[in-house]
Amino acid sequence: MRFGKYSRRGGLSALEGGDRMGALLDQKYEKLFALLDANGDGVIAEDDFELMGGRVLAAVGEERAAAKGKEYADALMTYWRALRETADADGDGRIDKGEFRQALHQVSDHFDMLIGPLYRAGFHLADRDDDGLVGREDFVAVISAVGVPEAEAGAAFDRLAEEGGQLTKDQLMTAAAQFYRDEDPANTASHLLFGAL
């Protein structure tokens, strides 16, 4: 429908199995929908983003008015507005699963501007001592506040970071960008950023 003008598969000539590639993105978008529907009522709306923002800030003990809290809240609103403006044709402020999937294909084409800021802000929240690294415990705190079971969040960290190590912002941003846009089955750690699909 509306994303017909984007030829997402055109740039993936190195990969094979065209039908399966779309299926992987759809699986990931389905996962995101379930997480973003924070109140579980089957649609995504602004209240979900408020709820999720509150949970994440509480998990790391950050105030909404503090710099990192504000960065995160602002990034959440950027993300929400991009979805709403892309998906919500009838303007009722609610996005169902089908609308979400189509909108996310479009919004993901502008990852750096519309989605990236949320992950950078999330990283800054988790990096409590501002040394540019996030340890397992803080990663799990943030990702589980988003709705991922703790065991899956821990496994996601272990796949992304090196053994016994910490996560860098570049590692997280690469994983996030691949989660939204990448369909190479080899990039398992990125695809499982939010746990099992």
Ligand SMILES: [Ca+2]
């Ligand atoms: Ca909802």
Ligand SMILES: [Ca+2]
């Ligand atoms: Ca740190």
